[in-house]
Amino acid sequence: xxxxxxxxxxxxxxxxxxxxxxxxxxxxxxxxxxxxxxxxxxxxxxxxxxxxxxxxxxxxxxxxxxxxxxxxxxxxxxxxxxxxxxxxxxxxxxxxxxxxxxxxxxxxxxxxxxxxxxxxxxxxxxxxxxxxxxxxxxxxxxxxxxxxxxxxxxxxxxxxxxxxxxxxxxxxxxxxxxxxxxxxxxxxxxxxxxxxxxxxxxxxxxxxxxxxxxxxxxxxxxxxxxxxxxxxxxxxxxxxxxxxxxxxxxxxxxxxxxxxxxxxxxxxxxxxxxxxxxxxxxxxxxxxxxxxxxxxxxxx
Ligand code: CP
Ligand code: NVA
Numbered sequence: 254x255x256x257x258x259x260x261x262x263x264x265x266x267x268x269x270x271x272x273x274x275x276x277x278x279x280x281x282x283x284x285x286x287x288x289x290x291x292x293x294x295x296x297x298x299x300x301x302x303x304x305x306x307x308x309x310x311x312x313x314x315x316x317x318x319x320x321x322x323x324x325x326x327x328x329x330x331x332x333x334x335x336x337x338x339x340x341x342x343x344x345x346x347x348x349x350x351x352x353x354x355x356x357x358x359x360x361x362x363x364x365x366x367x368x369x370x371x372x373x374x375x376x377x378x379x380x381x382x383x384x385x386x387x388x389x390x391x392x393x394x395x396x397x398x399x400x401x402x403x404x405x406x407x408x409x410x411x412x413x414x415x416x417x418x419x420x421x422x423x424x425x426x427x428x429x430x431x432x433x434x435x436x437x438x439x440x441x442x443x444x445x446x447x448x449x450x451x452x453x454x455x456x457x458x459x460x461x462x463x464x465x466x467x468x469x470x471x472x473x474x475x476x477x478x479x480x481x482x483x484x485x486x487x488x489x490x491x492x493x494x495x496x497x498x499x500x501x502x503x504x505x506x507x508x509x510x511x512x513x514x515x516x517x518x519x520x521x522x523x524x525x526x527x528x529x530x531x532x533x534x535x536x537x538x539x540x541x542x543x544x545x546x547x548x549x550x551x552x553x
Pocket of ligand 2: 414415514
């Protein structure tokens with residue numbers, strides 16, 4: 254039997270992803286009503302974090318607990334992974350004892366190798382290449398506030414990074430337009446752009462990309478692992494800060510999104526992230542609800 258992993262959005266059919274978004278909205282209401290719903294009683298999710306995390310860590314931990322299950326937090330340094338035990342062995346051992354594994358790591362291939370040897374579902378909690386769980390929460394947030402996302406225009410401003418890559422996949426799958434504005438040297442992976450070309454348009458100019466958009470979204474200019482490029486990136490991305498002048502070019506009802514953590518005064522101004530168009534904290538909370546829907550689908 255093949256194991257259903259969630260490595261990128263393409264691992265699930267569009268209809269299943271849409272159902273997950275609807276289910277996330279239902280589970281959110283259920284939780285807020287105080288109802289107890291524990292379909293994952295006695296189930297365990299192993300969480301392996303090779304990079305820092307606030308939202309992903311807390312949302313998976315609390316999500317599993319609310320669904321009646323539990324988590325194990327396995328930092329590479331506390332396990333034999335840090336001493337070089339092969340991922341192929343680690344995957345077979347851990348997956349023989351738990352019901353699911355969530356991994357945040359650097360090289361995407363480490364995640365796919367783990368998944369190849371795992372006997373239980375593996376969830377991508379962010380790699381250098383993709384962050385699909387973030388997109389579940391982002392789409393849930395759009396649907397809650399604006400309804401169907403099909404046909405919407407979303408402007409990505411800044412670095413063509415892992416979150417941008419998952420946005421490009423989402424644009425094709427959910428059929429919205431994604432305008433991606435980056436400095437020329439920081440465009441997203443061209444192969445991925447080609448795969449999503451019907452829905453993705455590249456721009457050098459942030460102002461052109463955001464004009465009339467329904468959502469303006471950005472992310473840090475220096476992702477985890479790129480800390481030593483901070484200064485060169487700050488210089489390269491000048492002109493790509495989402496400030497009030499840029500937001501004013503988008504639709505008057507446009508939302509501002511950011512996966513967080515945010516760096517005020519860099520990729521976004523304080524005024525925009527704290528302003529009334531910003532939905533960043535709803536997005537962050539929705540990580541919990543969207544991943545509960547995902548966990549229920551994969552593990553129940
Ligand atoms: N957005 C997001 O994944 O946040 P964390 O790095 O805090 O998990
Ligand atoms: N692009 C960022 C996202 C953090 C959630 C990073 O990889 O650090």
